[in-house]
Amino acid sequence: MKKVLVARPTFPDVIERLKQYFEVDVNLGDVLAQDEFARRIADKDGAFTAGEWVGEKELAGAPNLKVVSNMAVGYNNFDMKAFDAHKVLGTNTPNVLNETTADFGWALMMAAARRVTESEHYLRAGKWQKWSFDAFLGADVHGSTLGVIGMGRIGQALARRAGGFDMRVIYHNRSRVAPEIEARLNAEYVSKEDLLKRADHVVLVLPYTKENHHTIGAAELALMKPTATLTNIARGGIVDDAALIVALRDKRIAAAGIDVFEGEPDFNPDFMLLDNVVLTPHIASATEGTRRAMANLAADNLIAALGEGPRAGNPPNPINPDVLKK
Numbered sequence: 110m111k112k113v114l115v116a117r118p119t120f121p122d123v124i125e126r127l128k129q130y131f132e133v134d135v136n137l138g139d140v141l142a143q144d145e146f147a148r149r150i151a152d153k154d155g156a157f158t159a160g161e162w163v164g165e166k167e168l169a170g171a172p173n174l175k176v177v178s179n180m181a182v183g184y185n186n187f188d189m190k191a192f193d194a195h196k197v198l199g200t201n202t203p204n205v206l207n208e209t210t211a212d213f214g215w216a217l218m219m220a221a222a223r224r225v226t227e228s229e230h231y232l233r234a235g236k237w238q239k240w241s242f243d244a245f246l247g248a249d250v251h252g253s254t255l256g257v258i259g260m261g262r263i264g265q266a267l268a269r270r271a272g273g274f275d276m277r278v279i280y281h282n283r284s285r286v287a288p289e290i291e292a293r294l295n296a297e298y299v300s301k302e303d304l305l306k307r308a309d310h311v312v313l314v315l316p317y318t319k320e321n322h323h324t325i326g327a328a329e330l331a332l333m334k335p336t337a338t339l340t341n342i343a344r345g346g347i348v349d350d351a352a353l354i355v356a357l358r359d360k361r362i363a364a365a366g367i368d369v370f371e372g373e374p375d376f377n378p379d380f381m382l383l384d385n386v387v388l389t390p391h392i393a394s395a396t397e398g399t400r401r402a403m404a405n406l407a408a409d410n411l412i413a414a415l416g417e418g419p420r421a422g423n424p425p426n427p428i429n430p431d432v433l434k435k
């Protein structure tokens with residue numbers, strides 16, 4: 110039987126599915142230290158990861174490894190050059206999380222705009238003595254301008270929802286999306302600078318790459334309206350968190366909704382000093398149905414890539430399909 114590592118706990122029935130095909134080594138404990146992860150994959154044919162770093166050292170030390178299946182759409186934890194060099198397939202879990210993640214982008218944006226968590230903290234702290242006409246005045250979402258940076262599948266799901274709020278949608282992306290998609294979403298392609306100047310609510314939904322590092326830094330924040338909000342449901346590192354903290358502290362922008370952080374699960378502690386930011390621990394795809402779909406898709410990829418199951422040899426979501434060619 111081929112051997113696979115499940116690097117961190119997942120749904121027990123998904124592990125049972127894997128056990129039908131493989132000898133499974135499951136880590137049921139804390140996230141593995143990098144050396145321990147490398148040691149545990151060294152004798153494996155495949156691995157199921159959810160954010161573990163997989164690079165040259167890990168792949169060079171695992172000569173039998175054929176596939177690493179990431180339970181996430183983002184795969185910036187994979188060094189794809191090293192995957193290609195070692196002819197190891199990487200897979201991810203696109204599509205199944207689009208709508209859930211878009212829902213959460215809206216939740217964070219609206220919570221930031223309407224000061225939901227800030228006012229809840231005030232209430233919980235026992236500070237609510239009277240109703241006041243000017244307490245927690247926020248920014249309207251309906252009728253405002255939504256700026257989406259990253260118009261991929263999740264960005265499009267997010268923009269689609271803006272129709273119900275009578276919003277204008279502007280977007281920036283590496284390249285323009287097809288005219289029929291623009292027309293359907295009623296979305297206008299603009300430069301990043303224009304978007305930052307015009308949007309009332311900016312939402313980041315782009316993948317993390319070296320080029321996208323600090324897409325939003327001090328210079329970009331300075332272009333935004335002082336009444337605007339910024340929501341990051343993409344990846345830590347796309348925003349310069351230290352610059353964002355300064356902008357929020359100085360009220361350069363009104364508020365932010367942040368689900369992903371540089372260095373997470375550690376994060377810049379100065380975020381905690383601010384009232385005008387909604388902070389969540391990387392949960393944009395976290396519903397029972399979607400996380401199950403992601404786990405099962407990651408299992409499908411692993412099973413198929415190791416030549417088992419109904420799609421043997423034809424995993425649904427290869428990132429580097431060239432390595433599958435004989």
Ligand code: GLV
Pocket residue numbers: 180181182183184206394
């Ligand atoms: C979550 O962050 C994902 O990339 O799926």
